[in-house]
Amino acid sequence: MQLNGSVAIVAVGVTEQGKLPGRDGDDLAIEALGYALDEAQIGKEQIDGLLTCKAAGTDAGIDTAVGRKAGMNPAYSATLDYGTCNFTLHLAAMAIMSGMATTVACLYGTNQKTGRRFAFTTAAGDGGSPGAPYGFLHVSGPAALAFRRHQALYGTTEDQLGHVSVASRQWAKMNPQAIFREDFTLEDYLASPYLVRPLRRPDVTMISDGGVALIVTSAERAAEYPKHAVFLLAGAQQTGLRLYQNDDQLMRPWIAKVAERIYADAGLSRADIDLLYIQDPTSVWVLQMLEWYGFCGLGEAGPFLETGAIAPGGALPVNTNGGQLSEAYMWGWLHIVEAVRQLRGEGGARQVAEPKVALYCSTKGFEKAAATVLASEVP
Amino acid sequence: MVARAEQLKPVPDLDDPVSAPFWREAAQGRLSFQRCAVCGYLRWPAGALCPECWSPRATWEHVSHDGEVWSFGIYERAFNPSFAADIPYVTALVQLDAGPRLISNVVDISPLDVTVGMRVTATFELFTDDAALVKFRPA
Numbered sequence: 001m002q003l004n005g006s007v008a009i010v011a012v013g014v015t016e017q018g019k020l021p022g023r024d025g026d027d028l029a030i031e032a033l034g035y036a037l038d039e040a041q042i043g044k045e046q047i048d049g050l051l052t053c054k055a056a057g058t059d060a061g062i063d064t065a066v067g068r069k070a071g072m073n074p075a076y077s078a079t080l081d082y083g084t085c086n087f088t089l090h091l092a093a094m095a096i097m098s099g100m101a102t103t104v105a106c107l108y109g110t111n112q113k114t115g116r117r118f119a120f121t122t123a124a125g126d127g128g129s130p131g132a133p134y135g136f137l138h139v140s141g142p143a144a145l146a147f148r149r150h151q152a153l154y155g156t157t158e159d160q161l162g163h164v165s166v167a168s169r170q171w172a173k174m175n176p177q178a179i180f181r182e183d184f185t186l187e188d189y190l191a192s193p194y195l196v197r198p199l200r201r202p203d204v205t206m207i208s209d210g211g212v213a214l215i216v217t218s219a220e221r222a223a224e225y226p227k228h229a230v231f232l233l234a235g236a237q238q239t240g241l242r243l244y245q246n247d248d249q250l251m252r253p254w255i256a257k258v259a260e261r262i263y264a265d266a267g268l269s270r271a272d273i274d275l276l277y278i279q280d281p282t283s284v285w286v287l288q289m290l291e292w293y294g295f296c297g298l299g300e301a302g303p304f305l306e307t308g309a310i311a312p313g314g315a316l317p318v319n320t321n322g323g324q325l326s327e328a329y330m331w332g333w334l335h336i337v338e339a340v341r342q343l344r345g346e347g348g349a350r351q352v353a354e355p356k357v358a359l360y361c362s363t364k365g366f367e368k369a370a371a372t373v374l375a376s377e378v379p
Numbered sequence: 380m381v382a383r384a385e386q387l388k389p390v391p392d393l394d395d396p397v398s399a400p401f402w403r404e405a406a407q408g409r410l411s412f413q414r415c416a417v418c419g420y421l422r423w424p425a426g427a428l429c430p431e432c433w434s435p436r437a438t439w440e441h442v443s444h445d446g447e448v449w450s451f452g453i454y455e456r457a458f459n460p461s462f463a464a465d466i467p468y469v470t471a472l473v474q475l476d477a478g479p480r481l482i483s484n485v486v487d488i489s490p491l492d493v494t495v496g497m498r499v500t501a502t503f504e505l506f507t508d509d510a511a512l513v514k515f516r517p518a
Contacts, residue, residue, distance in 0.1 A: 129423065129480065129482040130391055130424060130482070132389040133388065133389055133390050133391055133512055134470055134483050134484045134512065135388075135454055135457075135458075135459070135462040135465060135484070136470045136482050137459055137462075140452075141452055141454070141470055144453075145451060145452050145470075145472055146450070148450045148495060149449065149450035149495060151495075152450070152494075152495035152496065193456075194453070194455040194456075195454075195455065195456050196452040196455065196470075197452060197453035197454075197455055197467070198452070242430065244423070244424075244472070244479075244480045244482075245423075245430060249480075250450065250472065
């Protein structure tokens with residue numbers, strides 16, 4: 001989807017992240033929207049598109065319920081059944097370009113940590129090949145298989161994978177919003193217990209409560225907002241819905257198709273990417289997507305990570321917020337928020353020098369992949 | 380009631396008429412899949428329609444029990460308490476010679492001795508009197 005900067009994010013809103021007992025997901029999403037409206041200096045009446053995102057394992061995130069609770073009658077509303085924000089952002093762009101709405105609020109909120117607790121227990125394998133009877137539970141199951149396969153094919157080591165969670169923490173230490181900010185070294189990583197060998201606890205996201213909102217509008221309207229707009233250059237998606245009917249499904253080779261489309265539609269190459277965001281329920285997602293998006297060769301993510309490339313000061317800033325491994329688990333939504341902040345120059349201690357272009361890559365489990373290119377200026 | 384349910388391992392739904400034959404066949408020591416009567420595609424997971432040609436017509440066919448470990452992981456933590464006594468256990472994606480890929484366990488071997496590419500063959504473990512899980516052991 002070529003956007004050429006015709007659509008922009010003009011405001012973001014984020015609640016406190018962590019343990020927020022007694023709050024429900026919709027309540028948190030609406031609170032976040034309040035912050036975004038403050039930043040945009042508009043009222044809720046000016047939102048004519050409402051896109052909500054269901055929070056796995058909870059009842060939150062249905063547009064009809066959120067609209068009622070927030071007292072809003074937007075012209076257009078819809079719910080997406082899965083997160084990562086890319087899918088929602090693309091729908092917002094399509095709604096704006098088609099004329100269905102002019103000013104779209106995208107919302108996500110969850111109380112997965114302190115409410116009805118979500119533990120990925122059904123996420124592994126069901127729908128592809130029944131896994132639960134074999135104890136194939138939790139996202140670390142399929143992620144462990146994917147990493148073990150990578151090790152067998154390419155000789156990747158656990159130390160090399162450890163650089164993902166260590167780099168995430170180094171970024172998170174500079175992010176006041178991050179939940180995990182304690183020192184964390186490669187030695188600490190290697191001393192951590194296995195969950196599903198070869199993966200350890202630090203390879204897997206935390207679960208946390210919180211809410212996030214974005215306000216998206218056309219480039220023409222974006223000029224009227226007080227904050228510097230962040231423009232969407234392109235969006236792309238690809239599914240692998242056949243799951244285990246596909247060859248090498250856990251390696252998700254079809255992500256390469258998203259890469260091909262996103263660079264073509266944005267008119268850019270990977271060398272133009274100043275900031276890279278990779279949705280990271282596990283560190284293995286980072287390893288895979290570095291390769292599929294061409295930041296290193298296929299099978300070369302291990303040695304690439306070992307160079308420290310993705311850590312602060314490295315050649316390729318990745319997940320400068322700390323990602324889901326260290327910042328918070330907002331199903332990828334905070335990666336977009338961080339891209340917006342960095343492109344505006346609001347990154348504080350972790351600000352990367354004058355970034356122009358960010359790429360955000362995400363997947364919905366082993367079923368779908370998506371990417372968006374964001375830029376500080378219209379090309 | 381809830382507490383008791385949590386002690387029990389999740390088991391396949393034998394009330395599902397589409398997939399139940401897989402587990403019933405396994406109890407007879409057979410690894411069987413639906414073979415599409417129209418295009419010949421071997422269907423997994425079990426389904427009411429062929430994902431290739433959308434025909435509902437299929438017959439259950441006994442296939443080779445052999446395959447190889449595409450990859451595996453060793454669970455060292457029980458995400459469901461019913462598996463606590465099994466820790467550490469191996470889950471694997473097994474690429475069958477017959478075509479389908481199954482998530483399963485590799486048993487009868489020390490977990491640290493399992494390797495990617497290792498040849499395995501099916502072994503069957505009853506979970507009711509007449510339904511079994513399909514697991515794998517070294518060939």
